Amino acid sequence: MNLLNNAIIRTPTPVNEPIYNYAPGTNERTLLKKALERMGKETIDIPVIINGQEYRTGQTGQVVMPHDYKKVMATYHKAGSDEVQAAIDAAVKAHKDWRRLRWEERCAIFLKAADLLASKYRYEINAGSMLSAGKTVFQAEIDAACELIDFLRFNVYFAEKIYATQPDSSPGVWNFVQHRPLEGFVFAVTPFNFTAIAANLPTAPAIMGNTVVWKPASSLVYTPYLFMKILEEAGMPPGVINFVPGSGSAVGEICLNDPNLAGVHFTGSTAVFQKMWKTIGNNIANYKSYPRIVGETGGKDFIFAHSSADASELVTAMVRGAFEYQGQKCSAASRAYIPASLWSEVKPLLLTEIESIKMGPTTDLSNFLSAVIDRNAFETIRDYIAYARESTGGEILIGGGCDDSVGYFIEPTVIIASDPQYKTMVEEIFGPVLTVFVYQDEEFEKTLEICDSSTMYGLTGAIFSRDRLATSFALEKLENAAGNFYINDKPTGAVVGQQPFGGGRASGTNDKAGAMTNLLRWVSPRTVKETFVPPVQYRYPYMD
Incomplete structure (x- = not known):
């Protein structure tokens, strides 16, 4: 070891590594x-x-x-x-x-x-x-x-x-x-x-x-x-x-x-x-x-929308937040709370976006989704989808297909729940499954309380709103619901040195x-x- 080094050394000031885009021709x-x-x-x-x-x-x-x-x-x-x-x-x-x-x-x-x-x-x-x-x-x-x-x-x-x-x-x-x-x-x-x-x-x-x-x-x-x-x-x-x-x-x-x-x-x-x-x-x-x-x-991470939210911004966050890497992120959006007044605009946009998603081998760089990690994950996620298909209180809006003939492929799936305590609204799934609860606009505060109390987790979450008072109110109500909280952004993608990552409660x-x-x-x-x-x-x- 260097016992003669008496310099006061400074480490290089770090900057985040630039992300390559891998566009055609690069x-x-x-x-x-x-x-x-x-x-x-x-x-x-x-x-x-x-x-x-x-x-x-x-x-x-x-x-x-x-x-x-x-x-x-x-x-x-x-x-x-x-x-x-x-x-x-x-x-x-x-x-x-x-x-x-x-x-x-x-x-x-x-x-x-x-x-x-x-x-x-x-x-x-x-x-x-x-x-x-x-x-x-x-x-x-x-x-x-x-x-x-x-x-x-x-x-x-x-x-x-x-x-x-x-x-x-x-x-x-x-x-x-x-x-x-x-x-x-x-x-x-x-x-x-x-x-x-x-x-x-x-x-x-x-x-x-x-x-x-x-x-x-x-x-x-x-x-x-x-x-x-x-x-x-x-x-x-x-x-x-x-x-x-x-x-x-x-x-x-x-x-x-x-x-x-x-x-x-x-x-x-x-x-x-x-x-x-x-x-x-x-x-x-x-x-x-x-x-x-x-x-x-674990996490049961959420996106919560206020009636003032922009529908296209919200849908993009839902798709990316829930389905990137097949939903296999601790921070992946797994539940969403959408006001009734906004749902009529969000629903067709969401369906259009999901229908356009390509799924297949990762070697095809045009794919947005690929297979889940292994058979255990595949079977666990498939069981949740089967539950939604067979039980009352939940309805599959889009997706739900599962195919393990070659790889462990599960379609991006959206479930509509009539009960905010529905199984797929409260249990961690760790797959490409997003459950949506549509709430009445006047029950904004009550639904925030449900969001805060309905799971044991507290990892990530997001509020979408163009109303600053509503945003501030949600920030307070959901103080302990997420260790990483996002305003008008998906609840994934924390960057080292910018958004330190971690959550409380059972997370x-x-x-x-x-x-x-x-x-x-x-x-x-x-x-x-x-x-x-x-x-x-x-x-x-x-x-x-």
């Missing part, structure tokens, strides 16, 4: 298509990675294309109990040297990884996201490339700000605070729907000097593995992040019961997060320190990914006071 479109063609023909082998070494356990799973599940992109090896314990041991062992490395030298690794993503590996990470996660080119670009690059660059910048935040000193005294990494390892459990989130969960703690055991979702192993290789190329030392695909319960049981557990960084279902929290609570006396628990879980701990507040969770401050000329006797002047 160079990026040509390069992406080449990556898609090459990677679509390959079948790679993905190992467990512990302390920089690759392990092949022989217990394997497959990465398939959601739009054509017979095409196998990779075989990945699942970590067993021995590998999980070895990953914990490697993380604990690497902790000493990693935390002693100067913070800017740690940060240099992640800044290099960001630049590698922005240039050398941009098309590979995007193609991997399109083929293995079912993302269209735009959804891949804003996630696997741009948002991940932003997380790395902004988190480095936030780290500098945290280290630079120091207390005042009084005459004869020098005070400072050390922002120490946590004592132990961080367990990162990541989701299938965003490569950026999957990579941010292990790297945010690592930037602050922690070492990590990373369990990726079984349905998103491909791009996390690509990113692990990028981190290695960027100079990340062995053992800092250990990559252990495998069964969530098997990996989690070992990690959550280890006395060295220092923190959990999680994105996934509410039920799994609550179970993890309960396990930690039961084990609390066995840990060396109280683990930090940071989680972002998580609201520690705001993409903000300094998240990184503060991965340090334990120590206050140091140095007195230059200490007193030499105990008596105070008042005692004379």
Whole structure:
């Protein structure tokens, strides 16, 4: 480590990574298509990675294309109990040297990884996201490339700000605070729907000097593995992040019961997060320190329209908010409240827009929708649509078709509910299904209260209104209904450094990914006071 570096170093001021448009005739479109063609023909082998070494356990799973599940992109090896314990041991062992490395030298690794993503590996990470996660080119670009690059660059910048935040000193005294990494390892459990989130969960703690055991979702192993290789190329030392695909319960049981557990960084279902929290609570006396628990879980995100809203703006937000990436976003619009006076204008526009949507393989760049992630998701979403078709209180306005003959395709579906407590209005579906409740204009306030109280979640939501008093009233009434609230915009697409992301209630701990507040969770401050000329006797002047 560089003990001679006595410079006060400033990190580069981050700016959000520009989004490529992949329009016909552009160079990026040509390069992406080449990556898609090459990677679509390959079948790679993905190992467990512990302390920089690759392990092949022989217990394997497959990465398939959601739009054509017979095409196998990779075989990945699942970590067993021995590998999980070895990953914990490697993380604990690497902790000493990693935390002693100067913070800017740690940060240099992640800044290099960001630049590698922005240039050398941009098309590979995007193609991997399109083929293995079912993302269209735009959804891949804003996630696997741009948002991940932003997380790395902004988190480095936030780290500098945290280290630079120091207390005042009084005459004869020098005070400072050390922002120490946590004592132990961080367990990162990541989701299938965003490569950026999957990579941010292990790297945010690592930037602050922690070492990590990373369990990726079984349905998103491909791009996390690509990113692990990028981190290695960027100079990340062995053992800092250990990559252990495998069964969530098997990996989690070992990690959550280890006395060295220092923190959990999680994105996934509410039920799994609550179970993890309960396990930690039961084990609390066995840990060396109280683990930090940071989680972002489910959502039942809403669009609420006032009678003054513009119909075309509202419909665009409904279509994009509900159906981009097949509705498989924690923030996706899943319920909408539309006033009766506006519905007669909204309904035909909505039908026209949805009828024009193209759905198919992500390799066809003209498609707006593709397949959902896997069979479990397909069957769960299909069951909700069947419920709407067969029950009273709900009616399918458009869509509802499901086809798993080649890939896991579900049509963009709109359900009209006569009851605001209807099943698809209150339960998380995580698919291309939007349920609409049409309310009477004079019941604006009452319906806001229903919107606020009818689900256990509090992640994202939006108000559409051209009446400032109505907007302000909704902002107040829905204060706790959404951790990310949008005015005249869809409730998706938070940008790192601009809209810190997270929600409360059953949607998580609201520690705001993409903000300094998240990184503060991965340090334990120590206050140091140095007195230059200490007193030499105990008596105070008042005692004379």
